[in-house]
Amino acid sequence: MKQQTEQYDVVVCGGGLAGVCAAIAAARGGAATCLVQDRPVLGGNSSSEVRVTPHGAAAFHAYARETGILSELLIEERAQNHEEIFENGWTNSVWDMVQYDLVQRTPNLTLHLNTTVLGVEMDGRTLKAVRCRIGNAEVDLTLEAKVFIDCTGDGMVAAEAGCEWRMGSEGKVEFNEPHAPTVANGDIMGNSIHFRARDMGRPVPFKRPDWAMHYDDARFFYDQGRLPKEIRGGYWWIEIGVPYDTIHQAEEIRHELTRHTLGVWDWIKNRDPKTMNLAENWALDWIGQVPGKRESRRIMGLYLMNEWDAIRATVHEDEIAFGGWFIDIHTPGGLLAPTSEPASAEGYSETSDYAARSYAGPYGIPLRSLVSKDVDNLMMAGRNVSATHCALATVRVMATTALMGQAAGVTAALAAQQNTSPAHIASTQYQHVQQTLLREGCFLPNIKNEDTGDLAQRATVSASSEARFAGVGPESHGAHEGLAFWRDQAVPLREELLQRRGQWIALGGERLQTLRFCLSNTSEIPQRVSVKLMEVQHIWDYRVDDAMELCTGEIILFPGPKQWIEWHVPADTALQQDSYIRVDLLPNPHVQWHVANAVEPGHVSAFEMSPGKMRRYSSGVTLSMQVEPPQRSYSPANVLSGVTRPHATTNLWRSDPAQPLPQWLELDWTTPQNVSEMILTFPGHLLREYHAYAPMYRDPQCVRDYDVQIHDGENWRTVSEVRGNYQRRNVVAFAEPLRTDRMRVVVLATHGDPSAAIYEIRLY
Template sequence: MQRRNFLKNAAGVTVAAAVLPLSCKSADGVIEKGIEVGVEGASNNGGEDQWHQLGTGQKVPHPVRKKIEEFDVVVIGAGMAGIPAAVASARNGAKTVLVNDRPVLGGNASSEIRVTVNGVNRLSTGLAERETGIVEELLLENRLYNAQESYPMWDHVVYDYVTREPNLTVMVNTSAMDAEMDGDKIISARCWQSTTETEFIFKADVFIDCSGDGLMAAKAGALYRTGREGKVEFNEKYAPDEADGWQMGASILMQGRDYGRPMPYTPPSFMIPYNGDNTKHRKINNFIDGYWWVELGSDFDIIDVQDVNRHKLMGYAHGVWNYIKNSGKFPESENFAIDWIGSFPGRRESRRFIGDHVLSEKDLTEHRHFDDAIGYGGWSLDEHNPGGIEDLSNEPSFFHQKFKTVYQVPFRSLYSKNISNLMFAGRNASLTHIALSSTRIQGTCALMGQAVGTAATICVKKGITPREVAKNHIKELQEQLMRDDVYIPKVKANDPKDLAKKASHIFGSSTQSGNANNLINGISRDIDGEINHWQSDGLNAQLQMEWDTPIKISRIEIKCDTNLHKNITMRKQPLSEWLKKSHIDTVPPELMKNLDVEVRVGGTWKKVGEKTNNIARLIKFNFDQEKITALRINLKETYGHPNAKLFEVRCYES
């Protein structure tokens, strides 16, 4: 094999030889060990590049590090889809590894790229319909532990959240490069960790590709498509007349800062001039948030041109800043300078894998019902101009349509049509280009991720495929997701193991709104004008449940209020008066902070659990099993709201 060769893999992706592991498969399939490839001036020496090991005084061969490890579930990609997938898989009992090719977790939301974790931020009603479950747990913790809204600190909040899961192994700086197959089944993922020069072979029963571009899934042979479908194929109003290769682009963001003194700016040599006088479509509203429309797409292979576009995007970003600082059009920018600017573009679209259902425009706009629904979306149909900043004659984004309420996302769009043990979540799911313009938003991707991670554990426990989950076990998947605080539109939770539903009486010490019986109605939020809560009148309130026949319980699970109609994601600048109507920049005041739980055993009340400084909407109490006739929840303190509001109470024997 020649040095500097560029290898073409089975998915049609060109890979520079210099990044391949030292034990690698060449283009002709021959295994070559111990060869340092693609490095100028490196000695070959028959495959033994001698290292002088000063500790031993010996010359030793260049180490060829290779590890083979077995898991139940392998998750590729640690963005806002991959993290919930891995955490859900681990929490539900599957030994899981999360593989990420970057040094930080979070994908587009990380400090490397800094895309706001949007979800159903604003329906046409003006209200948000925030995602719950794992993504909300992350955002709530960030509000408490990162009040300064620092993106590098957010990286560490995410890292702490993920690495403390006891059943989850996290691998950073590790790229999934290939898949070993047995027929239509993935046997292992072949990965390369650049920091340790180690090849990892991860074997598992189930594989989940949440990497966005989906190299591992593509190498496995999973069917996928790129570009835009024509109108006729899915009867899509907003699709082009004919199919083409256009894909939404990647963006580089920046953040400005007011330094309180004049800050001159000299652009770098790679700056590409930008003249905002020639367009009315790209507004410069402030100097802090950056400009998402510094974007470039592709009409063929957006992965192939990623690095070319990266260089150009950096040039365009500086061109925009040069226009702000040196055109004379923005004298108010005099004291501003770039505080941070990205070097790694955040991508919106590339491969979309094919599942048993391809989610399309009318599935969303007509709010079609799916028996296998696992989550929801509601961001507008927001198709970015594929030409990006190089097409100034058109708007940077075409907001085709907003939604009045949320739509369902089906499970059949989250597993491969032709690879039996492969699932995916996020922007690489089974979607048309137009559907992707809404579902690509990170909050929606997170719900997909939690769904496939939960489904993976069902596959592992029962020894079945994702398709079998869809056909025969979808109710089990839905019930577990709703128990774990995922809302599924038009689906009511009805877990037969939930003993709270057998309560004879439910009442509160006081009531300002709602009804205590709502806590077992199977809907854990107020939505579409329907009230599904009980709210006390004041604090130091109590909620009590009674059973005519004694029951045995050891777990109590409570869903409280976090004001799901407002957003809690980080903003890059202080909230304006207008944004305060739709955003919260603190821990939600409605969240329960301090509470405890008592049970009545043989006529005597006994405390079995207490939470102080709670930071979760789903509050769990586990204790030694007791035979009880009643339970009492003592609601002591919120983070600032005068009343306590609950949406659900569940009780389990084990």
């Protein structure tokens, strides 16, 4: 074996999404960084080897899609990839190459693929080096660094370094978590492999190998939550864990999963009366042989996140990421257990006791959970972070782990530059990490832009025009081409008021006086519907509490379809401008509140899933209603709110859609400023999860073509021209500093929306 030693500021072990984002973030932060991956491709469970599509908070919450480095990657993948997104098994190599391309284009970043970590070298509480082997090159590689980030999933580096770790489920006595068992045990979630089938256009046979599983009981599938819903694949429930060890018996699990996969396909193809005819022309195209893991070691950090943190959305002062997947604890054993994962076993009910207990977020994740308590220069990101078994059930999904990876990379680079520990950064400079993450395009639910170096924050803002929210209805038209929804998590559009239903309205300008609702009365007699106007903190304020009531009333609806019914807001109602309110209609099964045929930016809806708790209605829709007078929901000043998505208000400037492009947004200062860089955040890619977006997708709301102009005292002069953009975040660097007291962004074209729109402008 050839011996080779390399030195870096930061070494990231593990090339899944957490590791990729950690390495890119550290390198962008100025640290000499090395990324080590034991597979030939990047992406971990999301790669073309495993093919689990990335999930995150937007599966359950409108406008909760993850941004930052992950967003860059996913937007690029959709723009390039001809393949539609499908639940599992459908990922192709375009995704691998999008990640590979960004890594290769990132300065300060060295990549070692096919490189396995074998061990570590320690000096007391300091990790000095990791020992690796490049498998196909006969090279033993020693990587030395100031800071290490363990993104191996199994926490192999941390375990070798002597860190305390947990595996299994904590008992009820420790944190009294709702999903915890009475007594602690070794139960963990299992591994899965996926398959893909292809329609051949003609009948094709399949013969099960003798060594594969034989299924002949329909109850195993249809009564236990293992529905063969799609012939083409997507079966996350082909899962095995307990009684196997997901680390040391991974190969045994892989073989068992292969046996079961072939048996499942044999059932679908040859035995299931419901699928045999449907599957007649389908043939197996691909079967994964790299199992995707859900859970193994969890490394103990400075803070152990628990289930209550997610359910109660605990505010951590060192918040550096967010999550919003549900408390998704798979049944130990998977295929070997009596039933599948609980939500699937009960048919994905939106209103069951289990659904209500499991619905979580969006919630913040603390930096301390990414910092080892036992090794001074070691961090973690991914499914091995410091969390209980129940908390891991929500933070483990890949879009969330990618956010943690970016935060770990930013922290590690800062620690390396200052020759200090990540723990020191976490305790004394977490604000610096937070502001860096926001500048790099991330979102934090409880933190906004307070960057003192941002020149835009000192400016006044004006625009060529401004949209106002007057309402939308069944006949409205929106620019939503290519946007669908992820079927498995979209609440069905039952327009009947079977539960309390609420619609958020962003207030601004003239006081709200009148609301109109588009309703149908399906009975033969007049119906009464109670109206409640609720004070909310943000668009994910799902509480139902009498203390939130601003005013109440009632409307009467005579029999008939699609009527616009007017309700006047009492004149003494205390309404706070530049914030959201929620208008709720109480249940009446004879009344339908119709969904609008357009999604109004920033205007979401929800329904009461259990007493006192709402959840997103369908896949992120706007209900049919009108407001009078029209509200200034999209003021130019929103670009300086410090938040780059709807939250406490829309945080969006949007031009009047009735006025043609180009439209402009202008910043003015009382004295000239020296500007070297502009950072723009455009709308799009937020409303729904990655699964909702079509192949070769460009979000219609996103600005495509624009000019940056400065005023030279007499005329406007163009200093930058951008054409063909489809990314949400743009950085415009000027060749030399510009001195000006007036600056404009002139939007020439979008990808289809009639309005120009911007969430944020930063200037440095």
